[in-house]
Structure formats: C-alpha cells, structure tokens
Amino acid sequence: MNKNFIRLNTNDNYFSFGNFCRVVKEVSENKYFVQTDLFEILFDTEDVADSTVNNYCTGFRPINIKYKNYYRDLFDSYKTNKKVFTSIISNMIDLLNNNSYDYSTKTISSINEDKKLYRACERLYSISKNDSDVSSMLSSDLLNCLNNNDLYTFIIKTLNYIILEKKQPIYIEENINNLIEKSIYDTNISMKDIQEFIQIQLNSGIWSLRAIKQLADKGNPFACFEMASMEYNGIITGKPRYDKAYLYYMTAAKYNHPVATWAIGYLYYNGNIGTKSRRDLMLAVKYFNKARKLKCSNAFNSFGLIYLNGTIPHIKQNKERAIEMFEEAISLGNVYAYNNLGSIYEKDKNYEKAIELYTISADNGDSWANNKLGELYRKGIYVKKDLKKAFDYYEKASDSTQFTLCPWANYNLAKYFYIPGCLEIGIEKDLNKAVELLQYIENKLSESIVELMDVYSKLYTETSNIFYLNMYNHYKNLN
Numbered sequence: 001m002n003k004n005f006i007r008l009n010t011n012d013n014y015f016s017f018g019n020f021c022r023v024v025k026e027v028s029e030n031k032y033f034v035q036t037d038l039f040e041i042l043f044d045t046e047d048v049a050d051s052t053v054n055n056y057c058t059g060f061r062p063i064n065i066k067y068k069n070y071y072r073d074l075f076d077s078y079k080t081n082k083k084v085f086t087s088i089i090s091n092m093i094d095l096l097n098n099n100s101y102d103y104s105t106k107t108i109s110s111i112n113e114d115k116k117l118y119r120a121c122e123r124l125y126s127i128s129k130n131d132s133d134v135s136s137m138l139s140s141d142l143l144n145c146l147n148n149n150d151l152y153t154f155i156i157k158t159l160n161y162i163i164l165e166k167k168q169p170i171y172i173e174e175n176i177n178n179l180i181e182k183s184i185y186d187t188n189i190s191m192k193d194i195q196e197f198i199q200i201q202l203n204s205g206i207w208s209l210r211a212i213k214q215l216a217d218k219g220n221p222f223a224c225f226e227m228a229s230m231e232y233n234g235i236i237t238g239k240p241r242y243d244k245a246y247l248y249y250m251t252a253a254k255y256n257h258p259v260a261t262w263a264i265g266y267l268y269y270n271g272n273i274g275t276k277s278r279r280d281l282m283l284a285v286k287y288f289n290k291a292r293k294l295k296c297s298n299a300f301n302s303f304g305l306i307y308l309n310g311t312i313p314h315i316k317q318n319k320e321r322a323i324e325m326f327e328e329a330i331s332l333g334n335v336y337a338y339n340n341l342g343s344i345y346e347k348d349k350n351y352e353k354a355i356e357l358y359t360i361s362a363d364n365g366d367s368w369a370n371n372k373l374g375e376l377y378r379k380g381i382y383v384k385k386d387l388k389k390a391f392d393y394y395e396k397a398s399d400s401t402q403f404t405l406c407p408w409a410n411y412n413l414a415k416y417f418y419i420p421g422c423l424e425i426g427i428e429k430d431l432n433k434a435v436e437l438l439q440y441i442e443n444k445l446s447e448s449i450v451e452l453m454d455v456y457s458k459l460y461t462e463t464s465n466i467f468y469l470n471m472y473n474h475y476k477n478l479n
Contacts, residue, residue, distance in 0.1 A: 006170045008059030014170075015131040017162045018057035020124065027120045030098040041091045042159070043067050059168040071163050078156070083108065085156050092155075093117055108152045121146055121154045128158075129331055133166070139331075209236070216248060221255040224248045228260065232272075233403050242272040253287075262291035262298045269302070269311075281312050297334035300325045304340055319344065335366045342369075351382035362393065367406040370397035374412060388425045391417055398437070407441035411448055414438050419455060431455050442478075449479050 009018025021035045039053045040046055055061040077084045090106040093099075096116040111117065125142050128134045138161060145154035209230075215223035227236075228248030234240040246267055252260035265287030267273040274280035285306075291299035304325035310317035323344060329337035342357035355376070361369035374393035377386045394417070397409030414434035416422070421429030434455050438448040453475045460468035 008168055009057045012127045013130050015128045015134050016166055018059055019127055020162050021057050023120050023123045027116055028096045043070055062168055089155050111152045112149050117151050121151050124158055221252040221257045224252040225257055225260050246273050256294055258291055258294035258296035261287055262296045297329045297332035300329035301334050301337045335361050335364045339369055367397045367400040367404055371406040371409040407445040410437040410441045411445055415451055431459055449475050
C-alpha cells in the first residue's frame with residue numbers, strides 16, 4: 001500500500017533538515033543559492049546529486065547513514081574541541097552573505113556577531129516551538145542561546161537535532177496516530193473514546209445533540225466536554241446552566257481531560273459555582289494546578305492573571321511570575337495570553353513589543369486583539385493614524401462568534417464609520433447597517449443603547465416614520 005509523506009520543508013511546523021535549508025536560503029542574499037550548496041558545506045562533500053539532496057530536504061528519504069556518521073564523529077570531537085564546527089558555520093555565513101568562498105575560518109566571536117545568521121536563528125527557534133517532537137529542554141536551550149547571542153552553539157544544537165535526532169520520512173497516518181497518543185499520554189482517555197466521538201460527528205453531525213448526549217451519558221469524556229461547553233454557553237436551553245456544565249466537566253475531568261479540568265477551576269474562580277469563598281478559590285487553584293500539569297494552556301494563562309492581579313488571597317502579586325505563566329501559555333498556543341502579555345508591555349511603555357503581541361493574536365483571529373489594533377490605528381496611538389487599517393481591524397474583530405466577540409468592535413464600526421460615514425476610505429453613511437451592528441450587542445454593551453437612541457432619532461428626523469420614534473422610545477426606556 002502506498003504511503004503519503006509529510007513534506008518537511010514547506011511550512012513552519014517541523015524542525016527539520018529541509019526547513020533548516022529553506023530558512024537559510026530565504027535569509028541569504030545569494031539569489032543563486034541552491035540547497036545542494038549548503039549540503040556540500042554541511043557535510044564537506046562535492047559528490048552528491050541534486051535529486052538526493054532534494055529528497056533529504058523534503059523528508060521523503062532518511063539522511064544517508066554515512067552523513068549521519070560524519071556528524072557523530074564531529075560531535076565526539078566537539079566534546080574536547082569546541083572549535084570543530086567553526087569551518088562549517090563560517091562557510092555557511094559566507095553563503096548567507098553572498099561572499100565568495102575563501103574557506104577562511106571565522107572566530108566563534110565573529111560568528112556570533114553575524115546579523116544574517118541571527119535572523120536565521122530567530123526563524124529556526126520559532127519553528128522549533130511549533131514542532132511537538134522538540135523537547136521543552138531543547139527549545140529552552142535554543143532560546144538561551146538566542147538571548148545570549150550564542151549563535152555558534154545554537155547552530156550546533158540545531159544540526160544535532162535535525163541530522164541525528166529528527167525522524168524522517170514521516171507518514172501522514174502514522175504521524176496523526178502519534179500526535180493523538182502523545183496528546184492523551186497523561187490522561188485516562190482511550191483511543192476508543194476518540195473513535196466513538198469522531199464516529200458520532202461523521203455520522204450524525206456535530207450539532208446532533210441527541211447523539212452527543214447519549215455518548216455523554218455513557219461517560220465519553222469528549223462528548224461530556226461538548227455537552228458541558230454547550231450548557232455553559234446557553235446553547236441547550238437559551239441560557240447558561242452552570243450546574244449542568246459542572247457535572248459534565250467533572251465526568252470529563254475524571255479522565256484527566258485537560259480543558260475540562262481547567263474549566264472546573266474556572267467555574268469556581270468566576271463564581272459560576274459556589275460563592276467565591278476562600279474554599280472555592282482554593283478549589284479553583286487546585287484544578288488549575290492539575291490542568292497545568294496536563295499542559296492545558298488555559299491553566300497557565302489563568303495563573304498569569306492570578307499573579308498579575310493578586311486575585312487569590314494566599315498568592316502574592318508577582319509580575320515576573322505572571323510573565324512566565326503567559327509565556328508558557330503562548331508556547332502552548334494560547335491566543336489570550338498574547339493579549340495579557342501585550343497589556344503588560346503596553347503599561348511598561350514598551351509599545352513596539354505590545355503591538356507585536358497584539359498583532360500575533362489578531363492574526364490568529366482573536367476579536368479583542370483586532371479591536372485593540374483598530375483603536376490604536378483610529379486614534380494614532382503608538383502608530384501612525386490610519387483609518388483604513390482601523391476599519392479593517394474592526395471588521396475582522398466583528399467577524400466572530402457571539403461567544404468570542406469583542407462587542408466594542410461592532411460599537412466602533414457603527415459609531416465611527418457607519419453613523420457618520422467615512423468618505424476618506426470610501427465608507428458611506430449607512431444607519432441601517434449601524435442599527436444591525438448595535439442591536440447584535442445591545443445586551444452586552446450598555447453604550448450601544450445610547451447609540452441606538454441616537455440613530456433612531458436621526459432616522460425619525462429624516463423620514464418622520466412612526467416606527468423609528470417607537471424604537472427610539474423603546475431604547476430610551478431601556479437606558
């Protein structure tokens with residue numbers, strides 16, 4: 001049976017030999033760069049076919065044992081001679097900077113000062129964080145090398161991993177199973193639990209509540225989590241039922257479902273269950289801690305907020321600890337942690353770093369971050385005023401589910417663009433569009449009521465239609 005391969009040089013998800021070559025090529029100033037040039041430098045050979053190198057880079061073939069043995073010998077020598085890699089990395093730097101090769105060996109100090117190499121290392125570090133096979137120890141070592149400008153050691157550690165440790169080829173079916181098994185390793189969830197839940201989705205549709213409930217009643221942790229989340233958001237009856245959500249989350253948490261475990265803590269922490277007494281807050285911390293051990297990114301983010309705001313009696317405020325928690329949450333892919341860390345940098349007047357973090361969150365679809373950037377560009381705060389960018393960010397922010405929507409996005413679009421119009425960027429006055437945006441958030445944002453009164457007043461003035469007067473009075477009574 002033919003197997004489907006995963007290409008290891010086309011995206012930033014794999015810390016692989018192919019992506020190493022791709023990054024070096026993209027950073028290089030040499031427009032005639034070919035990956036065989038880099039391969040010959042790395043392995044001190046001139047006797048390799050372009051097609052062979054291409055197969056190594058795509059990950060369709062494992063790197064030949066003779067090349068691996070060459071590096072095993074190099075690393076053995078490195079134990080007693082730290083300069084053993086200077087020639088290889090020097091020639092790689094020449095390739096990066098489009099210098100003619102004179103095969104002169106640079107010092108470790110000059111290697112560490114090369115700007116092109118630093119850019120390559122930055123990108124490689126980002127890729128290493130995306131690869132689930134890269135250990136936290138290696139990722140931490142690479143970050144320390146970057147922070148200390150030790151590019152020489154960074155490249156050595158990278159070469160050791162991509163040549164000697166990284167498995168290739170990777171088959172799609174095998175990789176999916178490995179990822180699933182790795183994800184549930186610390187839980188009591190079985191592959192059968194996953195298969196049953198997937199089968200329900202494939203055969204009944206994700207919104208077949210009866211089928212999901214039946215599976216939840218049998219104790220399936222994924223179905224229980226789905227039912228809990230729907231009860232929490234009020235999808236089942238039209239209003240949240242936190243007691244029902246709690247029971248479903250508890251069943252899923254018995255299987256060490258990471259997010260369900262965190263959610264129980266959040267129900268206590270938020271006062272949805274209990275009274276936010278000292279005992280309840282201690283229970284929240286207990287479940288947050290358990291979820292943190294299960295590598296739940298929400299748990300790290302919650303601890304970041306606790307350390308930042310001092311909301312738990314026995315845990316002192318500690319901004320440095322909060323930053324550590326947010327950074328850990330970010331490493332696990334938590335979008336909200338980018339916002340929280342960005343807010344810290346903004347308060348510290350490190351606006352460049354704050355905007356960088358908000359932008360990453362916005363690019364990942366977070367409504368709050370998109371609205372935040374819209375505000376900054378509309379007002380010209382920390383950035384040059386740009387109404388077109390502001391409008392685009394508000395639009396992205398408003399294109400969100402009701403559960404994740406930042407209501408200020410709808411408010412800002414209505415108030416600053418559709419009510420007055422903005423001919424500067426081609427937005428015409430559209431009071432009906434403004435009403436649509438504001439009514440969607442009238443139960444979430446009291447300010448929208450005031451704007452709705454203003455819009456209906458304008459519409460009544462323009463048309464004398466009694467309907468608009470009635471709507472004005474309706475919102476006036478709500479105000």
